[in-house]
Amino acid sequence: MSGNILIVDDDNAIRTVVAQALKREGHHVRSAASLAELRRELEHGVPDVLVTDVVLPDGNGLDMVGPLIAQYPDLPVIVFSARNTLTTAVRATEVGAFDYLPKPFDLNTLAQSVAGALERRRRAPAAQPDTDEAASSPLIGRSPAMQEVYRVIARVVSNDLTVLISGESGTGKELVARAIHDLGSRRRAPFVALNMAAIPRELIEAELFGHERGAFTGAQARVAGKFEQAEGGTLFLDEIGDMPMEAQTRLLRVLQSGEFTTVGGARTIRANVRIVAATNKDLAQLVTANQFREDLFYRLNVVPVALPSLRERRQDIALLAHHFLERAAEDGLPRKQLSDEAVALLEAYDWPGNVRELENLMRRLAALSRDSLIGSSDIRDALGEGGLIPAASGDEGIEAAIRARLARLAVEEPATLEDGSLYDRIIGEVERPLIEAMLAQHGGNQLRAARALGINRNTLRKRIEVLDIDLR
Numbered sequence: 247m248s249g250n251i252l253i254v255d256d257d258n259a260i261r262t263v264v265a266q267a268l269k270r271e272g273h274h275v276r277s278a279a280s281l282a283e284l285r286r287e288l289e290h291g292v293p294d295v296l297v298t299d300v301v302l303p304d305g306n307g308l309d310m311v312g313p314l315i316a317q318y319p320d321l322p323v324i325v326f327s328a329r330n331t332l333t334t335a336v337r338a339t340e341v342g343a344f345d346y347l348p349k350p351f352d353l354n355t356l357a358q359s360v361a362g363a364l365e366r367r368r369r370a371p372a373a374q375p376d377t378d379e380a381a382s383s384p385l386i387g388r389s390p391a392m393q394e395v396y397r398v399i400a401r402v403v404s405n406d407l408t409v410l411i412s413g414e415s416g417t418g419k420e421l422v423a424r425a426i427h428d429l430g431s432r433r434r435a436p437f438v439a440l441n442m443a444a445i446p447r448e449l450i451e452a453e454l455f456g457h458e459r460g461a462f463t464g465a466q467a468r469v470a471g472k473f474e475q476a477e478g479g480t481l482f483l484d485e486i487g488d489m490p491m492e493a494q495t496r497l498l499r500v501l502q503s504g505e506f507t508t509v510g511g512a513r514t515i516r517a518n519v520r521i522v523a524a525t526n527k528d529l530a531q532l533v534t535a536n537q538f539r540e541d542l543f544y545r546l547n548v549v550p551v552a553l554p555s556l557r558e559r560r561q562d563i564a565l566l567a568h569h570f571l572e573r574a575a576e577d578g579l580p581r582k583q584l585s586d587e588a589v590a591l592l593e594a595y596d597w598p599g600n601v602r603e604l605e606n607l608m609r610r611l612a613a614l615s616r617d618s619l620i621g622s623s624d625i626r627d628a629l630g631e632g633g634l635i636p637a638a639s640g641d642e643g644i645e646a647a648i649r650a651r652l653a654r655l656a657v658e659e660p661a662t663l664e665d666g667s668l669y670d671r672i673i674g675e676v677e678r679p680l681i682e683a684m685l686a687q688h689g690g691n692q693l694r695a696a697r698a699l700g701i702n703r704n705t706l707r708k709r710i711e712v713l714d715i716d717l718r
Contacts, residue, residue, distance in 0.1 A: 248272040249294035249364045254284050256303050264297065267353040268360060281305045292318050295344075295363045297356070300327035300334065308334075312341040322363035326351055330388040335396040336403060336429050346400060348393040385421055386569050387562035391554035395422065398551050403429040408501070410486075410546045411524040413553030416602030419524035420484065422551060427480040432520055435479030440472050443485040450493045452509045455500075461510025473506060473517050481519045486546065487527035487538065498542045521546070556597040556604060560649065564589045566601060570608035579612040587622035587660055594649050595629060622660065648672065678713050681706070690717065 251268050255261050256279045265275040276293065278284045281304050287293075296314070298307045311323050322344035327334050330348040338346035344366065345359045385392070402409055403426055411419045420439060427437045445453055452461070456471030472481055483489075489497070500506045501521065505514050523546045532538035556563065567584055575581040584592075597603055607628055615624050651672065655662050662668055681699070688694040696706040710717065 247361065247364045247368070248274070249360070249367075250274045250276070250291070251360060252284070252287055252293035252296050253277045254279070254281075254296070254298040254302065254307065256280060256299070260299075264353070264356065267357060271357050271360070273360065279303070281307070281310060284310070292321060294367060295322050295324065295360050297324045297326070297360070300325060300329055300338075308337055308341055308343075311338075311343055315342045320367055322367055324356070324359050324363060326356075330393055330396075332385050332396045332399060332425065335393075335400040339400040339404065346397060348388075348390075348396075385418065385425055386566050387559055388565070389554075389559035389561040391559045392562065395551060395553060398549065399425055399429070402426060402549050404431070406432075406520045408520070408546055408548040409522045409551060410529075410549070411522065411551045411553060412529075413524075413526065414555050414600055415526050416600030417553040417555060418601050419526075419553060420482065422553065423480070423482040423522040423524060426522055427482075427520070430480075430520075432479045436476050437480050437482065438472050438476035439482040439484060441484040443488040447490045447493075450490060451496060454493065455496070455506050456508040456511075458508055458510035461508070465510070468508075471508065473500070473519060474515065476519045478518055479520070481521055483521065483523040485525060486523040487525040487529055487532055489538075491539070494539045494542050498539060498545060501542075501545045556600045560593050563593050563597075563604065566604055567592055567608055570605045571612055574609050574612035579609065581618070582612050582615060583619050585619055585621045586663060588620050588625045590652050590663065591622050591625040591629075594652065644676070648676075651675070674713060677709065678715065681709060681713070682715060685715075685717070 248271070251273045253261050253264055253268075253275060254277070255264070258279070261277045261279070265277060268275050276287055278287050280302055284298075298311075300307045307325065307327075311325065315321060315323065323342070324345045324347065325338040325343045326347040326349055327338075328349040335346050335348070344363045347356060347359065385396070399422065409423075409426060411422050413419055423439075424437060427433060440453060442450065452465075452469070452471065454471050454473060456469055456474055457465050459465055459468050483497075496506070500517050504517050506517055507514055529538055529543050529547070533540045533543050556566075564584070567589070571582050571584070592604070599606075611620050611624055611628060617624075652663075655668075662671065681695070684695040684698050685692070688698065692706055692710075693703050696703045699706065701709075709715075
């Protein structure tokens with residue numbers, strides 16, 4: 247389905263690339279570089295879809311989305327931005343944007359989003375926006391992996407769908423649950439958390455649903471359970487994979503009927519809570535092993551949120567580390583900074599404890615490091631040499647190998663990180679084995695090796711000479 251698309255961005259290169267991609271899809275494309283130009287374009291006709299950046303030379307693109315949709319209820323608006331934060335993603339959803347794309351975005355993703363916007367416009371008018379201000383973001387990170395998490399959160403805060411958060415220990419599952427609660431319509435009601443792994447199996451039902459006086463030995467008075475305590479708010483069920491089968495059955499009944507009774511009670515109580523569950527286990531695997539109810543799994547897994555491990559979002563490590571040092575200073579610990587070498591070592595570490603481990607390390611260094619600048623020696627002492635320079639296996643890919651190499655250079659030859667030789671050195675170390683391997687693959691035939699590499703023969707000859715590759 248083709249349509250009339252209006253692109254608003256002050257970057258001419260981005261406008262051109264996006265316009266070309268959309269024209270290839272058969273769309274008619276107009277463009278504007280500012281809010282003022284947007285208004286003039288609208289006078290000549292309302293497009294089928296508006297695609298706009300957030301930061302424009304004469305204002306914030308998000309500020310005009312709400313009024314624009316109020317004026318043109320059928321107009322889908324797609325927002326993209328280099329401000330890749332949870333707050334931006336949530337606010338884009340709150341003002342009524344059809345979709346939010348963090349820069350840099352894939353052009354195919356944009357084309358799919360435009361196609362979806364045109365299809366929704368054909369089927370029904372756009373929903374009216376909710377213009378409440380977003381709360382400040384509790385989550386830190388701008389990596390592509392976290393951008394996907396932000397997009398999912400932004401889409402669920404306006405409804406009460408059940409959410410299942412999965413991820414390794416220490417990745418911040420409870421922070422995501424709190425963000426969903428704090429940014430949603432239930433924010434003024436309680437957020438109640440219950441860790442299934444921390445409660446004796448025989449007491450889980452009483453903790454969840456409460457109990458009456460005399461329901462069991464030691465029950466001296468009626469006690470409200472977590473469902474009652476979270477009335478109107480959010481109930482966060484952490485480590486749901488450790489929930490015993492009997493309790494799973496009762497929880498499923500509550501999710502199906504919306505009602506429960508206390509242990510030892512007969513009166514039916516209406517459950518008015520949003521359920522957010524979390525696990526560090528593979529629930530689908532537990533279902534296969536008959537250790538978790540399949541029907542409960544599907545009830546919980548309405549909206550899945552997969553949190554990346556810290557080693558899958560290494561771009562965020564420096565940002566997180568600085569954030570934790572600032573928070574430590576706010577708590578009264580000495581204010582500290584990280585050297586570039588220290589950051590390189592942190593990015594090379596494997597982080598089995600994820601974000602929680604990084605936070606604990608930063609607080610420990612803030613308290614114990616003698617100097618105001620935390621150096622590579624402080625990191626090595628805190629984590630040990632073994633964990634700092636992991637051997638990159640074939641499964642980890644070239645990115646992990648390069649990070650490990652940088653970490654080793656930071657330890658063994660720290661001057662190379664400052665003297666301007668790093669780029670040529672790393673490129674040469676990658677390029678040499680690549681060329682040697684392709685020459686060997688093609689029996690020393692430079693023409694075939696160049697063709698396989700995607701370069702011309704003269705370029706290959708020059709690189710062989712520069713790198714002093716022995717053709718024998």
